Amino acid sequence: MRAWVVRGDGEPRDVFRMEDVAEPSADLLAEAKMDLAGWVVDPTVLGVDDPDERALFERRRAAIAARPFYEDWVMLRVGVAALGLPDVTMARGTYPVRVARPYISGQEAVGEVIDAPPERRHLVGRRVVAVTMQPWGGLAPVSVGIGPVFEVPDGMSDADAAGFVIPAHTGYHVAIRRGKVRAGETVVVLGAAGGLGSAMVQLAAAHGAEVIAVVGHEAKRAHATSLGAHHVAVHDGGDVADAVRSVIGSAPVHVVLDPVQGSMGPQSRRLLEPDGRWVLCGHAGGLAPIDPSFYMSNHTLVGATLGGYSRDVMRAMDAETQAAVMALWHAGKFRPVTTEQIDFAEVPDALTAMGERRTLGRVVVRIDDQSSGTANPSGMLCT
Ligand SMILES: NC(=O)c1ccc[n+]([C@@H]2O[C@H](COP(=O)([O-])OP(=O)(O)OC[C@H]3O[C@@H](n4cnc5c(N)ncnc54)[C@H](OP(=O)(O)O)[C@@H]3O)[C@@H](O)[C@H]2O)c1
Numbered sequence: 001m002r003a004w005v006v007r008g009d010g011e012p013r014d015v016f017r018m019e020d021v022a023e024p025s026a027d028l029l030a031e032a033k034m035d036l037a038g039w040v041v042d043p044t045v046l047g048v049d050d051p052d053e054r055a056l057f058e059r060r061r062a063a064i065a066a067r068p069f070y071e072d073w074v075m076l077r078v079g080v081a082a083l084g085l086p087d088v089t090m091a092r093g094t095y096p097v098r099v100a101r102p103y104i105s106g107q108e109a110v111g112e113v114i115d116a117p118p119e120r121r122h123l124v125g126r127r128v129v130a131v132t133m134q135p136w137g138g139l140a141p142v143s144v145g146i147g148p149v150f151e152v153p154d155g156m157s158d159a160d161a162a163g164f165v166i167p168a169h170t171g172y173h174v175a176i177r178r179g180k181v182r183a184g185e186t187v188v189v190l191g192a193a194g195g196l197g198s199a200m201v202q203l204a205a206a207h208g209a210e211v212i213a214v215v216g217h218e219a220k221r222a223h224a225t226s227l228g229a230h231h232v233a234v235h236d237g238g239d240v241a242d243a244v245r246s247v248i249g250s251a252p253v254h255v256v257l258d259p260v261q262g263s264m265g266p267q268s269r270r271l272l273e274p275d276g277r278w279v280l281c282g283h284a285g286g287l288a289p290i291d292p293s294f295y296m297s298n299h300t301l302v303g304a305t306l307g308g309y310s311r312d313v314m315r316a317m318d319a320e321t322q323a324a325v326m327a328l329w330h331a332g333k334f335r336p337v338t339t340e341q342i343d344f345a346e347v348p349d350a351l352t353a354m355g356e357r358r359t360l361g362r363v364v365v366r367i368d369d370q371s372s373g374t375a376n377p378s379g380m381l382c383t
Helices: 025-028 052-062 085-092 119-121 158-161 165-178 195-208 218-226 242-247 264-269 294-296 309-331 344-355
Strands: 004-005 016-020 033-035 036-042 072-081 108-115 127-132 140-153 186-190 211-217 230-236 253-258 274-278 300-302 340-342 362-366
Touching: 004 344, 016 158, 016 344, 025 072, 033 052, 036 052, 072 119, 072 127, 072 158, 108 119, 108 140, 108 218, 119 344, 127 158, 127 165, 140 165, 140 309, 158 340, 158 362, 165 195, 165 309, 186 195, 195 211, 195 253, 195 309, 211 218, 211 242, 230 242, 242 264, 253 264, 340 344, 344 362
Parallel strands: 186 211, 186 253, 211 230, 253 274, 274 300, 340 362
Antiparallel strands: 004 016, 033 036, 072 108, 072 140, 072 362, 108 127, 127 140
């Protein structure tokens, strides 16, 4: 199959190659395990016999020796896949964990289930949205969905569904479950016009918070306002706290939702009241060490990422989150964050735009217009 494959380290335009690679097979998946960087598979499976990649594989394999084989997968014929900043940072080598080369990029997709392990055989033929992990990312005609899969609900297009799960589920986990945003609180959202940020603005507003969306340029204001932000602060590359202060005055805020870090995260902490929560959920602006004198401010540092829980806890959280975000979607209080559809050939240019902070919400990629899986009106977790 023809897929977007990454081999070296660098900018997407330099390291993304459209290549012929073998499709994943059920035999291979039946005896494969996972870690935070994806499937732990021998690099020769993707046609590479590189000593560094082999050494990385051996280290990862040893670290997860006690884990069981990963069983919660489905093979997907991909219809639409979404782009996210991890497609850029993984390629640059700045993602928090090293992703083994070569890999197919892409973190989530919509498609028809074409194969599954015995306990998930009933999903074959269904049209679902699923998270995909390296080396079998979603930017390929055939990919592997992992963990919970959700049927695309009636009334939601494949383009909207493709970019729904990671922003909505992460956003809910960050803002509501871990960040505990409550009605009446003031909440600053950094990177508010991005994929995750666009979801968090809506979720915080839907839970009754007063939301200040922080964006880099005036051109992003309308998008942030359309998400339900009560105020928009445009930083234009300057100090984020100053930009917010110029909009809301000197009153301290209760929460900062931060998918950016870099220099913006620490700047934004100046906005918090004592006991205010700084909720770290990403690294779009770079990973930055936390100042050890942090404790002097009586702020609460909250880490939030979707993963790292046991399988049963994760399943319960996924079901709770999907029910909550679908209820908001049905009530018109949450919409998918897809803003643009592109063709398969345009992926490197679109990722360049994302790395240069020129995209809004989620950009999705049409891969196969022939997807014919059956739909289900609920949009609920498939078990
Ligand atoms: N915790 C989790 O489970 C989880 C899940 C999904 C994603 N994430 C992380 O969340 C972050 C955002 O992901 P995303 O897909 O939403 O990204 P995105 O759509 O590209 O949005 C990121 C936003 O961050 C801002 N930004 C500030 N400095 C930047 C820089 N140097 N490069 C790029 N953007 C910069 C940009 O806003 P302005 O230019 O307007 O300021 C941009 O709109 C990533 O670090 C990703 O890995 C975490």
